[in-house]
Amino acid sequence: MVIANDATVKGGTAYPISVKKQLRMQEIALQNRLPTVYLVDSGGAFLPLQAQLFPDKEHGGRTFYNEAIMSALKIPQVAVVCGSCTAGGAYIPTMAEETIMVDRIGTIFLAGPPLVKAATGEDVSAEELGGAKLHSRLKEESSAFYSSARLWDDGVILPEDTRQGCSHCICWLMAALRLYRHLQPPQCCRLSSRAAQAFPVLRGDILPIHRHVYEANSRNSERCRERYLELTEKVKLGGGENAILRHTQRNKKLLVRERLKLLLDNENFLELSPLVGLGLPYGDVPSAGCLAGIGKVCGIWCMVIANDATVKGGTAYPISVKKQLRMQEIALQNRLPTVYLVDSGGAFLPLQAQLFPDKEHGGRTFYNEAIMSALKIPQVAVVCGSCTAGGAYIPTMAEETIMVDRIGTIFLAGPPLVKAATGEDVSAEELGGAKLHSRVSGCVDHFAATEQEAYSCTRLIISTLNFDPPPDGCADFEDPLYDTRELAGLAPRDYSCTLDIKLVLSKCLQIINQRKYERAAFHSSPVLRIFKKDLCSEQNFHVIAGHSQPVVCLRPELSSLTIPDVPLL
Numbered sequence: 001m002v003i004a005n006d007a008t009v010k011g012g013t014a015y016p017i018s019v020k021k022q023l024r025m026q027e028i029a030l031q032n033r034l035p036t037v038y039l040v041d042s043g044g045a046f047l048p049l050q051a052q053l054f055p056d057k058e059h060g061g062r063t064f065y066n067e068a069i070m071s072a073l074k075i076p077q078v079a080v081v082c083g084s085c086t087a088g089g090a091y092i093p094t095m096a097e098e099t100i101m102v103d104r105i106g107t108i109f110l111a112g113p114p115l116v117k118a119a120t121g122e123d124v125s126a127e128e129l130g131g132a133k134l135h136s137r138l139k140e141e142s143s144a145f146y147s148s149a150r151l152w153d154d155g156v157i158l159p160e161d162t163r164q165g166c167s168h169c170i171c172w173l174m175a176a177l178r179l180y181r182h183l184q185p186p187q188c189c190r191l192s193s194r195a196a197q198a199f200p201v202l203r204g205d206i207l208p209i210h211r212h213v214y215e216a217n218s219r220n221s222e223r224c225r226e227r228y229l230e231l232t233e234k235v236k237l238g239g240g241e242n243a244i245l246r247h248t249q250r251n252k253k254l255l256v257r258e259r260l261k262l263l264l265d266n267e268n269f270l271e272l273s274p275l276v277g278l279g280l281p282y283g284d285v286p287s288a289g290c291l292a293g294i295g296k297v298c299g300i301w302c303m304v305i306a307n308d309a310t311v312k313g314g315t316a317y318p319i320s321v322k323k324q325l326r327m328q329e330i331a332l333q334n335r336l337p338t339v340y341l342v343d344s345g346g347a348f349l350p351l352q353a354q355l356f357p358d359k360e361h362g363g364r365t366f367y368n369e370a371i372m373s374a375l376k377i378p379q380v381a382v383v384c385g386s387c388t389a390g391g392a393y394i395p396t397m398a399e400e401t402i403m404v405d406r407i408g409t410i411f412l413a414g415p416p417l418v419k420a421a422t423g424e425d426v427s428a429e430e431l432g433g434a435k436l437h438s439r440v441s442g443c444v445d446h447f448a449a450t451e452q453e454a455y456s457c458t459r460l461i462i463s464t465l466n467f468d469p470p471p472d473g474c475a476d477f478e479d480p481l482y483d484t485r486e487l488a489g490l491a492p493r494d495y496s497c498t499l500d501i502k503l504v505l506s507k508c509l510q511i512i513n514q515r516k517y518e519r520a521a522f523h524s525s526p527v528l529r530i531f532k533k534d535l536c537s538e539q540n541f542h543v544i545a546g547h548s549q550p551v552v553c554l555r556p557e558l559s560s561l562t563i564p565d566v567p568l569l
Contacts, residue, residue, distance in 0.1 A: 001029040004039035007083050013046040014088070016053055019060050026066040035076040038092050041083025058360050060088055067095045081106035081132075090130075101132040204482035204506030206489070206499075213497050214489040221488035231275055235286045239310035247310050253385060253407055254451050256291050256308045259341055262455040263304065269295040272327065277319050282351060286311055288323040294336065298463035303331040306341035309385050314344040316390065318354045321362050328368040337378040337467060339458060340394050343385025362390055369397045378465050382454050383408035383434075383444065392432075395444065400461050402446040402454045403434040410437055410444075482507045 003025050005012040014022075029036045045053050045060065053060045070077055079093035081101040085108040093099045093108060101108070109130035116124055128134065206214050236257070238244060247253055254262075260269065271293035277285035289311040294303055305327050307314040316324075331338045347355050347362065355362045372379055381395035383403040387410040395401045395410060403410070411432035418426055430436070438447040448454035484507050492498050 001025055001034040001036040002039070003036065005041040005083070005089075007041040007043075010046060011043040012041045012083065012089075013043045014053065014060065015046050016049060016059075019053060019063065020058075023058065023062055023066065026063065026070070029075065030066065030070060030073070033073070033075055035078070036070065038077070038079040038096065040079055040081050040085050040089060040092055042086070042089035042092075043084055044087030044089050056360075063088075064091050064095060067092065071095070071097065081108060083107075084126075085130075086110070086112055101136070103132040106132050204480075204486075204503055206486070206503070210499055213499060214486075217491055217493050217499075218489040220493040221491050224491075225488075228275075231278065235274055235278075238286055238308050239312065243310040251309075251385075251407065253309070253343070255310070256306045256341070256343075259306060259384065259451065259455065260291070260295070260304065262452060263339065263341075263458060264295040264297060265299065267296050269293055269304075272330070273323055276323055277317070280317075280319060282317070285317050285319055288320045289314060289317060290320055290324060292323060292327045294330075297337075297339065298459050300462055300465065300467050301334075301336055302462065303327055303336040303338045304341070305338065307343040307385070307391075309343040309345075312345075312348060314385065314391075315346060315348040316344060316355065316362065317348050318351055318361075321355055321365065322360075325360065325364055325368065328365065328372070331377065332368065332372060332375070335375070335377055337380070337462060337465060338372065339462070340379070340381040340398065342381055342383050342387050342391060342394050344388065344391035344394075345386050346389030346391045365390075366393050366397060369394070373397070373399065378462075378467070380458055380461055382458055383410060384451055384454060385409075387432075388412070388414055400446070401444040402448050402457050402461075403437055403444040404448050404451050404454050405434040407451075408434050480507050480509055484508070 003022055026036070028034070067077060076098075077096040079096035079099045081093050081099065083105060085093055085106070087110060090108050090110055093101070104127065107126045107130040109126075111119070113124055113126055113129055116122055116129065238256070244255065248255065271291065273292065274287055277288035287308060290305060290307050292303070292305045294301060296302070305324055328338070330336070369379060378400075379398040381398035381401045383395050383401065385407060387395055387408070389412055392410050392412055395403070406429065409428045409432045411428075413421075415426050415428055415431055418424055418431065434444070434447055437443040438445075446454075446457050448457055487504065487507050490499055490504050490507075
């Protein structure tokens, strides 16, 4: 597979359609395990359209993700830098297995000479900043052999001490592994244990000089909290009072949150993406017209996706499809049984052109259902309202389907369309009601006289799955050393003044794991001299609420390079 930039078209800059084409080529290479050659001559993103290039899963960043996947699958990738590699274009050659760079015309840098001039006042040519000779020298000097030789030549490490240094590293590694397995370190690792205790505990005190920033952040966090609660209440109203009255009184159906109470155990429900759908160009769509989250059904964690028919009759907007695909992805990654409460009128017709033409659009929902079935992830659907057009596929592709009498219907085209096409008068119940599909067509597995009966049947189905409930997490755990309520004052109001990330860690981590190891990464080349990165990581894993979690904290600062006063390993 060969992917070559054409620099005669807008300097090789990437348009949204350019990214889409490159992703498709990488997908073909992945499917067929084709070695891939990149001829790179790109000026990065086309700036007037950059907002359309990066925000989503299938946008610009996916290119580099695909490169990493191809490397992991041992599909060779070779890059030839035959022109500019600026901004995002710089990642492609640096992630390839082999890279060839043409002298004088090939350059690699994130920011070109004009930006360096604006940021540092330094005049530097493109060749000095990211030319072939520079990158060749940096590659040579970054090798382990070169680094060891320099340390020996400078007298920093004597060759005969190298073995001793390696033994210390192995000792540290053994101590870390044994700590992770909750085993006592042996005699040979006592030095490592003493060294670990020598590191200071993270301090979480707010210094007086930072108090005004902390208080301003706290006030801003409180305003954000009030705004969040206001939006949450707005979302809970769904389509509004009139739509709720029509849904409950005329259609005799339960509201979506009442349905969840009947389905789920009497425990907390983690609602996902509750505010999505607000402030869109085509108006507000509360919760994207569907409520989704993770909860327990008979002690088993399940993903629940429930249409809210008070929002435009449960019709699917582009944002509704996007949310449902994200929920299915989470269920796939975590192997969660999925329950669909279907009450949908199909696609929202004024926007149907945005729903189906692409890979990550409406048809992907049914593809995901098929993949989950193939992976033996159970899916149960409850038809508690209309299932029209595209909505009709969801219950028919599930492993088990329950349909509620008189209010549940499944058909591709409703009675008005049948009347227009054939002249036949037919009711919704005769065309696709519960009795028809449970006794004649066989599209559903269970007939329910009421919604309450349907959710009881769903709970029974989930309880009979061969899914053992995972062990509950650690119920008893130590509180952090500092008050977690102070976290509100650490969320920055703006980025003109930020507080130390260690203050956040001190209020999240358990006391036993607040001893830290730190490493600092420094870059001294002219390109990266304006950035400083301080990577703070625990001696093994952080423990948050009884769960071990690896944590990496990044603290970029636009300042001159200074060495922080921290112990380095």
